[in-house]
Amino acid sequence: MSDSEPKRVTIDQFSTVSQYLALRCSRCAFIASYNVGRIWVESLDEGELTPENVSFSNYFKCEKCGSSGPFAVEDRKRLRNILRSYNPEDPRWVCLGHTVLFDNTLIQSPAIGEDYLRHQLEKDPGNAFLCTRLGNLFRSCGMRLKAEEYYLRATGLGPGDTEALYHLLSFALDDCDAPGAWANAKALVRAYLEGRTMRDQELTDNAAYSIAHKLRSLAPPLREYFLAQLESSSDASEILLIRQLLTDQGSDSDIIWTGASELLGESTDDGPDFCPSLLTALQAGGLNENGQLLVVVNIEGRRLQINDRNKILFTDGEKQAEWNVPSLRELFRGSRLPPSDIEDPEYLMYLMFIETQLLAICDRTGDFTDREIGEVYSALRRRPDGRSLTPLHAAMWQKLAYLLGTFALSEAQFDAILLALEGSCRFRAMRPVSRNYIQHVRRFLNDPGLD
Numbered sequence: 001m002s003d004s005e006p007k008r009v010t011i012d013q014f015s016t017v018s019q020y021l022a023l024r025c026s027r028c029a030f031i032a033s034y035n036v037g038r039i040w041v042e043s044l045d046e047g048e049l050t051p052e053n054v055s056f057s058n059y060f061k062c063e064k065c066g067s068s069g070p071f072a073v074e075d076r077k078r079l080r081n082i083l084r085s086y087n088p089e090d091p092r093w094v095c096l097g098h099t100v101l102f103d104n105t106l107i108q109s110p111a112i113g114e115d116y117l118r119h120q121l122e123k124d125p126g127n128a129f130l131c132t133r134l135g136n137l138f139r140s141c142g143m144r145l146k147a148e149e150y151y152l153r154a155t156g157l158g159p160g161d162t163e164a165l166y167h168l169l170s171f172a173l174d175d176c177d178a179p180g181a182w183a184n185a186k187a188l189v190r191a192y193l194e195g196r197t198m199r200d201q202e203l204t205d206n207a208a209y210s211i212a213h214k215l216r217s218l219a220p221p222l223r224e225y226f227l228a229q230l231e232s233s234s235d236a237s238e239i240l241l242i243r244q245l246l247t248d249q250g251s252d253s254d255i256i257w258t259g260a261s262e263l264l265g266e267s268t269d270d271g272p273d274f275c276p277s278l279l280t281a282l283q284a285g286g287l288n289e290n291g292q293l294l295v296v297v298n299i300e301g302r303r304l305q306i307n308d309r310n311k312i313l314f315t316d317g318e319k320q321a322e323w324n325v326p327s328l329r330e331l332f333r334g335s336r337l338p339p340s341d342i343e344d345p346e347y348l349m350y351l352m353f354i355e356t357q358l359l360a361i362c363d364r365t366g367d368f369t370d371r372e373i374g375e376v377y378s379a380l381r382r383r384p385d386g387r388s389l390t391p392l393h394a395a396m397w398q399k400l401a402y403l404l405g406t407f408a409l410s411e412a413q414f415d416a417i418l419l420a421l422e423g424s425c426r427f428r429a430m431r432p433v434s435r436n437y438i439q440h441v442r443r444f445l446n447d448p449g450l451d
C-alpha cells in the first residue's frame, strides 16, 4: 500500500500530538477550540470533508454538553492550511485514512470509541476482550489510570487475559512497582505457559519476545525484589522460567530467545545447529557449545573498532575462542527456501538475533542513523563478502557469520532475512539522519503491544 492511499488504523497505533482546531458540536452546536491531536482525513480535498470523514487521535468531549460528538470542523481555513501541509513522509499532524475500532467501526475520536465500547460492554458485561479494548483506547490517549481500571477489570473476569496482563506488567515496571510487577509477571508467564494467546499470533509472538526482554533487563531494584521472591518460591514452571531469564549467564539475545520460545511453547530442540568450523573453534577454546555464547565486540571510548573482521572472538563469560571465517558465502548451508511470509516465527527469531545484537552495540556507541544501518544491510545483502568500509559493516558481518554458523541457512534464506531487515530500516527512515529504526527496535523490545 502506498503512503497516499487512505488506510484504516486503530487509534492506539500512534503517540499523541498537540494540534488545536475549532469544532462545532453536532448535539448542541457549541463551538470551541479542542486539542484534537493527529488529524485523519479521507481526502485532501477540503470541500469534500464532512464530519464522517475527518477523525482525530486525541480524547475530548463537548465543553458545553459533554457529548462525544461527532463534531464538524468550524475553522475551515485552518483545516485547509493543515491539509496543505500534508507530507506523506511526516504523518505526525495529518494523515490520509480514518481511525477505527477493533471491529472496523469508524470512529471520529477516542471519546466516540469509548461510547461505542461501553455500550457493547453493557450488553455483555463479562467480556474481558472489550475491557481490554477500552484499556487500550485510554492508554493510547495517555489516560493511564482509566486504562489500568479496564485492564484490571479484564484480568478480574477470567484467568489471564494476556494482553491486559501484559500492559499491567508494563505499567508496574514503568512505575518501579516491584510487588505489582512480580504478581503480573507470574500471572502473565503462567498464562503463556498454559497456551493462552492474544488477539492474533503476531501479537502473541511479539509480546513473548518483549516479556523475555523486559524480565532480562529489569531495573536493579526490581531485579533485587524478583530475586528475593524467587528464593522463597515453589518450582512451578512459571517460576523456573522467570528464574532462568533473570539468572542465566551468557548472551542476552540467546537467553531472550530461548525464554520467548519457551513462553510460546515452541520446541527449542531445533535451536543451534553449529557448522563444523565454529563447533571445532568453540571446543578448541574449551567453551561449552550448549552454554550461552557472546561475540566480543571491541568498543574503545564509544567507537566501534574491528581490526580484522575474519577473526571472530567468542566468550562464554570465562573462556574465549577465536573462530576464523574467510567468507560468509562459505557458511551458506542447504537449499531451503524462505517462507512466503517473513512474519513466520522462525524468521522473526533470525531478525531478532541480528537486531538485538545491533541494539547491544548501539547501547554502547550511541545510535547509528537509519542511513548508516540501511546502507550496511543493503551492502551485505548485495555483496555478502564486500569490503568493510565502516566498523559497523565489519561488526554486522561478524554477527551474520555468527547467525550462519549457528543455524543452517541457505543463500536464499540469508537474502530474505537481510531484505526484511533492510525493508524494516527503510520503512522507519524519515530522513537520512533520522535514527528511527534503532529506536523502533528498542521500543519494540520494550513494548510491542500496539493495537
Ligand SMILES: [Zn+2]
Pocket (backbone or CB within 6 Å): 025, 026, 027, 028, 029, 030, 062, 063, 064, 065, 066, 067
Ligand atoms: Zn455539545
